[in-house]
Amino acid sequence: MQTVRALGTDVLDLFRRQGELSRIDVIEASGLSRSTVNQRLTLLLDAGLILPTGGGESTGGRPSSKFRFNTERACILAADIGASGFTAAVCDLDGRPLTTTSRTIEVAEGPEAVLAAVVGAFEELAPELEVWGIGIGVPGPVEFAARRVVNPPIMSGWDRFDIAGWFAPHYDAPVVVENDANARAIAEARSLGLDNVIALKLGSGVGAGLVSNGQLIRGDKGAAGDIGHTRSVTRDAEARLCRCGNLDCVEAYAGGWALRRDLERVGIATSSTSDVVALLERGDEVALARVRAAGRTLGDAVATLVGVFNPRAVVVSGRLAESGEVLFSGIRERVYQQAAPLLTGDLVIAKTTLGDEAGVIGLALETIDTVFSGEEVAAPRAVVAVG
Ligand SMILES: [Zn+2]
Structure with missing residues (x-):
C-alpha cells in the first residue's frame, strides 16, 4: 500500500479512466x-x-505492449446500509461487485448490532483478494473527514459513533464512511459518464445525492441533498408528523414508511416498502393513488434541486423505484411543469440501471479513489490509538 501511494496517481488514473494504453x-x-x-x-x-x-x-526494435489496470490486484469490501437492511459486496478495484449478499436488520438496532452483521456478511463473502479498503454507506448525514454519522434522524445510537475504529480489530484497511444517497450519486455519475447528476434514493426514507461539475456536493455538515426533510410543497389540511420530529417533511408524504402508515390507516397492513410495491403490482387502487401523490410530492422537491443544480440526469434507486410509471409520471409531471425549458430540455429522469448494487458500487469507487488519492487515510488501528 505504501508503494501505491508513493507512485503518484496521474499515470494510474489514466489507466483507470481510459482502459488499455500503450507506452x-x-x-x-x-x-x-x-x-x-x-x-x-x-x-x-x-x-x-x-x-x-x-x-x-x-x-525502436524493442518489443512493446499495451497495459491495463489490474482491477483484481486487490478488493474493496462495501456495505450499503439502509433503514431496514444492507447489501454487502466484495468489489474489484473498478468498483464492480464480484460477490454480494443482503441482510435484513433495522438500522435503529444501533451500530454494534448492525456493524457486527456487516462483518459477518463480509466474512461469509470470504474475499480471496487482499482487502485494500472498506466502504460503509449509511442512511444519514456523514461528517466525511471524521468518517462518522452526525445527528442522524433515524439512526438512534449512531451519532458520532466511531465506525472506522469499530472495524480496526477486524481489518487493517482504511474505512470510508459515506451517506447512502451520495454513494449512489457517485456510482450513477461514473456509470453514465456525466458530470451533473442527482441520485434519488427512495426506500423507507427519501434522500438525494448531488454530483455537480463532477464533484460530489456534501455541504458544510454532510447533509446536502437531504430533501426528505425539507417541507413538502403540497400539504394535507392536517399537518403530518415526520419521523424526524418536524411537520410536513417530504418524507412524511413520500417516504416508504409514510406510505405504509397511510395504508395502515385504511386497514392495509404492510411490513416493508417492498410490500407497498407488491400492492401496486396487484393493482391496489388505494396504493396506486398514494404512490401517484408521492411522486408529485417528490417531483416538487426535485424540481427545486433541478433549478439549483441543472443536472443532466435524475436517477432513481431504492425499493420504491420499483413502483414504475405510477411514481415516475408524478415526478416528471412536477419537474417539467416547474423547471425552465432550458433545464428540462435534455434532462433524463429514470430508474437506475445499476439495480440494488448502486450503493455498493459507489462506495467501492469512493474508497478506491481515497486509497489511490494519496490522501492521508489513517488505518483504523491509528484511529483507535488516537481515540
Ligand atoms: Zn422530517
Whole structure:
C-alpha cells in the first residue's frame, strides 16, 4: 500500500479512466517525459497495478505492449446500509461487485448490532483478494473527514459513533464512511459518464445525492441533498408528523414508511416498502393513488434541486423505484411543469440501471479513489490509538 501511494496517481488514473494504453499513449496523454513514464510503468508493473496485454506498438526494435489496470490486484469490501437492511459486496478495484449478499436488520438496532452483521456478511463473502479498503454507506448525514454519522434522524445510537475504529480489530484497511444517497450519486455519475447528476434514493426514507461539475456536493455538515426533510410543497389540511420530529417533511408524504402508515390507516397492513410495491403490482387502487401523490410530492422537491443544480440526469434507486410509471409520471409531471425549458430540455429522469448494487458500487469507487488519492487515510488501528 505504501508503494501505491508513493507512485503518484496521474499515470494510474489514466489507466483507470481510459482502459488499455500503450507506452506512447501514456506519454501523449500525461505530457510526461518518456523516461518518467517508463519509470512509472515499471513501478506500477512491480506493484501489480497494471498488466501487459500485448498487441501494442513496437518502437525502436524493442518489443512493446499495451497495459491495463489490474482491477483484481486487490478488493474493496462495501456495505450499503439502509433503514431496514444492507447489501454487502466484495468489489474489484473498478468498483464492480464480484460477490454480494443482503441482510435484513433495522438500522435503529444501533451500530454494534448492525456493524457486527456487516462483518459477518463480509466474512461469509470470504474475499480471496487482499482487502485494500472498506466502504460503509449509511442512511444519514456523514461528517466525511471524521468518517462518522452526525445527528442522524433515524439512526438512534449512531451519532458520532466511531465506525472506522469499530472495524480496526477486524481489518487493517482504511474505512470510508459515506451517506447512502451520495454513494449512489457517485456510482450513477461514473456509470453514465456525466458530470451533473442527482441520485434519488427512495426506500423507507427519501434522500438525494448531488454530483455537480463532477464533484460530489456534501455541504458544510454532510447533509446536502437531504430533501426528505425539507417541507413538502403540497400539504394535507392536517399537518403530518415526520419521523424526524418536524411537520410536513417530504418524507412524511413520500417516504416508504409514510406510505405504509397511510395504508395502515385504511386497514392495509404492510411490513416493508417492498410490500407497498407488491400492492401496486396487484393493482391496489388505494396504493396506486398514494404512490401517484408521492411522486408529485417528490417531483416538487426535485424540481427545486433541478433549478439549483441543472443536472443532466435524475436517477432513481431504492425499493420504491420499483413502483414504475405510477411514481415516475408524478415526478416528471412536477419537474417539467416547474423547471425552465432550458433545464428540462435534455434532462433524463429514470430508474437506475445499476439495480440494488448502486450503493455498493459507489462506495467501492469512493474508497478506491481515497486509497489511490494519496490522501492521508489513517488505518483504523491509528484511529483507535488516537481515540
Ligand atoms: Zn422530517
